[in-house]
Amino acid sequence: MSTLAAKHTKSFDDYLFSFGAWALAIMWALPLLYAIWTAFHPAAYETRFELFAPLTLENFYKAWMQAPFARYYLNTIMLVTSILVVQLILGTLAAFAFARLEFKGKNFVFTLVLLQLMVMPDILIVENYQTMRKLGLIDTILAIGLPYMASGFCIFLLRQTFMTIPTELDEAARMEGASIFVLLKRVYVPLAKPTYLAFGLVSVSAHWNNFVWPLIITNSVETRPLTVGLSIFATTDSGTEWSIINAATLITSGPLLIGFILFQRQFVQSFMRAGIK
Amino acid sequence: MGKLNQQWIYAWLLLLPAMVILLGFTYLPAIETFIDSFFSTARGRRPSVFVGWENYERLISDDVFKRVLWNNAIYALVTIPASIGLALAMALFVHSPRRGVGLLRMAYFTPTVLPLIAVANIWIFFYLPTIGLIDQIRALFGFSAQNWIGQPDTVLYTMIAVAVWKEAGFFMIFYLAALQAIPQPLREAAAIEGASRWTFFKRVTLPLIMPTTLFVSVNAVINAFRLVDHIFVMTQGGPNNASNLLLYYIYDVAFAFWDTAYASTLTVVMLIILSVLAIGQFFFLDKKVHYK
Amino acid sequence: MMYSMKKLVTSTVLAASLLSTPAVAVDLEFYFPVAVGGGAADTIEALTKKYVEMNPDVNIEAVYAGSYNDASAKAITAARGGNAPQISVLLSTEMFTLIDEDLIEPFDAYVTDAEKETWIGGFYPSFMENSQTGGKTWGIPFQRSTPVMYWNKEAFKEAGLDPEIAPANWDELVEMGKKLTKTDASGNVTQWGLRIPTAGFPYWLFQGLSTPNGAILANADGNKTTFDAPEVVEALEYLVALSAEHKIMQPGSINWGATPKAFFEKEAAIIWTTTGNLTNIRTNAPFDFGVAMLPEKKRRGAPTGGGNFYLFKNASDEQKQAAVDFVKWITAPEQAAVWSIATGYVAPRPGAWETDAMKAYVEEVPAALVARNQLEFAVAELSTYENKLVSKIFNDALASAISGEKSAADAMAEAQSKADDVLKAYRSTN
Numbered sequence A: 001m002s003t004l005a006a007k008h009t010k011s012f013d014d015y016l017f018s019f020g021a022w023a024l025a026i027m028w029a030l031p032l033l034y035a036i037w038t039a040f041h042p043a044a045y046e047t048r049f050e051l052f053a054p055l056t057l058e059n060f061y062k063a064w065m066q067a068p069f070a071r072y073y074l075n076t077i078m079l080v081t082s083i084l085v086v087q088l089i090l091g092t093l094a095a096f097a098f099a100r101l102e103f104k105g106k107n108f109v110f111t112l113v114l115l116q117l118m119v120m121p122d123i124l125i126v127e128n129y130q131t132m133r134k135l136g137l138i139d140t141i142l143a144i145g146l147p148y149m150a151s152g153f154c155i156f157l158l159r160q161t162f163m164t165i166p167t168e169l170d171e172a173a174r175m176e177g178a179s180i181f182v183l184l185k186r187v188y189v190p191l192a193k194p195t196y197l198a199f200g201l202v203s204v205s206a207h208w209n210n211f212v213w214p215l216i217i218t219n220s221v222e223t224r225p226l227t228v229g230l231s232i233f234a235t236t237d238s239g240t241e242w243s244i245i246n247a248a249t250l251i252t253s254g255p256l257l258i259g260f261i262l263f264q265r266q267f268v269q270s271f272m273r274a275g276i277k
Numbered sequence B: 001m002g003k004l005n006q007q008w009i010y011a012w013l014l015l016l017p018a019m020v021i022l023l024g025f026t027y028l029p030a031i032e033t034f035i036d037s038f039f040s041t042a043r044g045r046r047p048s049v050f051v052g053w054e055n056y057e058r059l060i061s062d063d064v065f066k067r068v069l070w071n072n073a074i075y076a077l078v079t080i081p082a083s084i085g086l087a088l089a090m091a092l093f094v095h096s097p098r099r100g101v102g103l104l105r106m107a108y109f110t111p112t113v114l115p116l117i118a119v120a121n122i123w124i125f126f127y128l129p130t131i132g133l134i135d136q137i138r139a140l141f142g143f144s145a146q147n148w149i150g151q152p153d154t155v156l157y158t159m160i161a162v163a164v165w166k167e168a169g170f171f172m173i174f175y176l177a178a179l180q181a182i183p184q185p186l187r188e189a190a191a192i193e194g195a196s197r198w199t200f201f202k203r204v205t206l207p208l209i210m211p212t213t214l215f216v217s218v219n220a221v222i223n224a225f226r227l228v229d230h231i232f233v234m235t236q237g238g239p240n241n242a243s244n245l246l247l248y249y250i251y252d253v254a255f256a257f258w259d260t261a262y263a264s265t266l267t268v269v270m271l272i273i274l275s276v277l278a279i280g281q282f283f284f285l286d287k288k289v290h291y292k
Numbered sequence C: 001m002m003y004s005m006k007k008l009v010t011s012t013v014l015a016a017s018l019l020s021t022p023a024v025a026v027d028l029e030f031y032f033p034v035a036v037g038g039g040a041a042d043t044i045e046a047l048t049k050k051y052v053e054m055n056p057d058v059n060i061e062a063v064y065a066g067s068y069n070d071a072s073a074k075a076i077t078a079a080r081g082g083n084a085p086q087i088s089v090l091l092s093t094e095m096f097t098l099i100d101e102d103l104i105e106p107f108d109a110y111v112t113d114a115e116k117e118t119w120i121g122g123f124y125p126s127f128m129e130n131s132q133t134g135g136k137t138w139g140i141p142f143q144r145s146t147p148v149m150y151w152n153k154e155a156f157k158e159a160g161l162d163p164e165i166a167p168a169n170w171d172e173l174v175e176m177g178k179k180l181t182k183t184d185a186s187g188n189v190t191q192w193g194l195r196i197p198t199a200g201f202p203y204w205l206f207q208g209l210s211t212p213n214g215a216i217l218a219n220a221d222g223n224k225t226t227f228d229a230p231e232v233v234e235a236l237e238y239l240v241a242l243s244a245e246h247k248i249m250q251p252g253s254i255n256w257g258a259t260p261k262a263f264f265e266k267e268a269a270i271i272w273t274t275t276g277n278l279t280n281i282r283t284n285a286p287f288d289f290g291v292a293m294l295p296e297k298k299r300r301g302a303p304t305g306g307g308n309f310y311l312f313k314n315a316s317d318e319q320k321q322a323a324v325d326f327v328k329w330i331t332a333p334e335q336a337a338v339w340s341i342a343t344g345y346v347a348p349r350p351g352a353w354e355t356d357a358m359k360a361y362v363e364e365v366p367a368a369l370v371a372r373n374q375l376e377f378a379v380a381e382l383s384t385y386e387n388k389l390v391s392k393i394f395n396d397a398l399a400s401a402i403s404g405e406k407s408a409a410d411a412m413a414e415a416q417s418k419a420d421d422v423l424k425a426y427r428s429t430n
Helices: A002-040 A056-068 A069-100 A106-115 A120-134 A141-148 A152-163 A167-175 A180-191 A195-206 A210-216 A225-233 A242-269 B002-036 B055-062 B063-095 B102-111 B116-127 B133-140 B152-180 B184-192 B199-210 B211-225 B227-233 B245-254 B260-288 C001-021 C038-054 C069-080 C092-100 C113-118 C154-156 C170-180 C203-209 C228-243 C259-264 C275-284 C317-330 C333-343 C354-364 C368-377 C385-401 C408-428
Strands: C024-033 C058-064 C085-091 C139-147 C149-153 C188-194 C269-273 C289-292 C305-312
Touching: A002 A167, A002 A242, A002 B063, A002 B102, A002 B152, A002 C289, A056 A225, A056 A242, A069 A106, A069 A141, A069 A152, A069 A180, A069 A225, A069 A242, A069 B002, A106 A152, A106 B002, A106 C038, A106 C139, A120 A141, A120 A210, A120 B002, A120 B245, A120 B260, A120 C069, A141 A167, A141 A210, A141 B002, A141 C092, A152 C275, A167 A180, A167 C170, A167 C333, A180 A195, A180 C188, A195 B152, A210 A225, A210 C069, A210 C305, A225 A242, A225 B116, A225 C139, A242 B116, B002 B199, B002 B260, B055 B260, B063 B102, B063 B152, B063 B211, B063 B245, B116 B133, B116 B152, B152 B211, B152 B245, B152 C149, B199 B211, B211 B245, B227 C058, B245 C069, C024 C038, C024 C069, C024 C317, C024 C408, C038 C058, C038 C317, C038 C333, C058 C317, C069 C085, C069 C139, C069 C305, C085 C092, C092 C139, C092 C305, C092 C385, C139 C317, C139 C333, C149 C154, C149 C203, C149 C275, C154 C170, C170 C188, C170 C228, C170 C269, C188 C259, C188 C408, C203 C228, C203 C368, C203 C385, C228 C385, C228 C408, C259 C269, C269 C275, C269 C317, C317 C333, C333 C354
Parallel strands: C024 C058, C024 C085, C188 C269
Antiparallel strands: C085 C305, C139 C305, C149 C269, C149 C289
């Protein structure tokens, strides 16, 4: 008798749970659904949701004509990849120094590194522009990424991770005469993979969306990332054209979304051993 | 002694590349900024002069600054718990096996993938009075139109909603990973003992995901100050500073008014606030974290 | 003998031609903002390319610089970094700021006296109000606009009004607005009579009220504002009353970008917006519409808007001369007509309206003439030193009155005192 009652409450609980999950999901996906709606329908249906409204591909055509998406895409991929790779390399080296080596002033320097978390390069744009000028790097993809390539957050995360790796592994490797780099490659890097992934996600996401600094430092189509290229759709004088903006959105996010759908399980599984411990 | 020296050399060699970049693009400019806050702004025709605490005094009597601090406090106080809480809820929803979990995951993650220009304009549409989506839905229930973004008492909350929407799905990924790291035997043992879902959650899950919560909340705090991009597109801080936030104000002062000295002053204040928050966070949450 | 003579001649000719090689091509960087959609960027790039093809001694790189605000941030950051462009199109209201930052030079030194009369003197005077100060020409009008009133003829018919006649003055605006405002059974408004977008930068359309009321917001030297003049306060009270008292306009700050859409969806029967929206409205309005000048009170009036060409200081003389030549070409009637037709901006010289292309366009779209005709009554857009700060002070004050937080008189008094605090420094150093 009691188990029956328990079963009933359990399924009600379940039902509530499911309802919550799906309600939240619909609310969260609304903007994307709206984007899909407007991208495939003519502008007249931007605010009207009639079931049998005519479909059209014209918005995609118009959006495509207004900006060289392929090139902007390439620039953005090169940008976030180069930033991430350098961040990880520099971060690994620095984190190892903080985690495993003893030297004077270690804590002071580490605090300095932590402070970088608080200082957003966005505020230091004018000074950084002047530095880039002196280095002759104006209007290059390298210039967009350079101020971000040393990431305090990355160093901090990796240090925490490295500190949890048992020192016995260190000693074993040392006894075999391994140098620091071999040690890193064989022991530390593989064990810290989940942290690399987690940070990678944070970094790519942040730099994919960065706008102000890339706007200031780039001049040409060959260096401009997507965010700046897309700003041409955010025009104010002639009224917002949602269908075209959203067609442009689908062009730029479509591949990412499809990638996420297809590789979802692998993506999440790679976080399985994450434990940001 | 020799060994220590060697370690010292190795350490600095390892640190050098990172430190050079940090120095050149973060520390030196930051110090310049700090120094600038004690001078007046140089305009093309007038050089900058030392003014001591004048800029800070101006800060204290600046109405916009006070409003901005107040707004940012509300903004942070709501977005941080809301995005973390929702992220955890989403992770829980998606973690348990059910039909359509892949769709759910994608739905929660979409905000991270959409570019800001689109997101901002889509939300503008949602908030439009009468013809916007929210008002259209409300009209079905007989509610009258509301100018959500155009009224000072609602605009800040519209910005908060957009921020929470953007953040929660992103944090969900980290919670999902943490949840999946909770060993299955623990769950089974709890089920055998007849522990309810809620008890299991409170006693086992929460403590085990504390490290993730620390990671996520550090991000959330920084984002509460950093994520102002939607303000640029949607409200420009208005109406009458009702949705103005600290970083947006700094940007306005620095790149619209070109009052670089005052912008430096505001930046110094922001740095102090963030440092205090960061240190506070580490101390508070660090105690609760279980490292293996 | 003949052979070596020939050789001598050939080598002399060769040497002579080498010595008289044409000057090395001048390089110019040209920043342009886009505020009317991607097609504009293509048009500018095409025009620039055409010029470069016709003038091989000049290389011009046209750089898309984002919105007006973005372009300004980009140009000034670059200038402070020692890497300024040679020319840039920026808001006409930035003139005093750019002068103060010591970034620009007047065009006068690079034109002959005759050109001063025919070229510089050939622009519509109202556009020159934001382009000249202290007797010098600091900006050349390029993409200029003015706000106009669009009305839904169908909605007028439905409300029992003559669809061909727009409200001519403030009283008519209120009267007709009331007839045009429709509510449903539960008292919710389904169609507003009027929509004046006031979010973001309310001062521009507000000038469409203050000017007809006889007020000028700032002086020609850019160092004194008169925000608290009774005419200004009256205009603001009228604006606030449209929502609060007459209920013909939505309360609160009204979004700018959604205005054409609101018009198409019949959420508002009359809208005020830039003439730059004409092409969009013409293409997409599902009904007959009319375009008229803004209604008058004591007089007709409106602000101008848009961007001018500015010449940056830190360039070589050759570059500056080449830049001025380019600007002369691109503002010439043929090019101005192309630009105006492609974007909806008002061609800034009478000559442009005489070109065949423009005449054909005007026949097809007579509404394009409204903006031009309004220029007679147009005044300078609000522009002072530290322009962005002063306009923010003013915008914030307008918003506070619109939302009902402050009375119009209080808001304007406060705005005037804050603006004065900023601008008094510029009166003494002058």
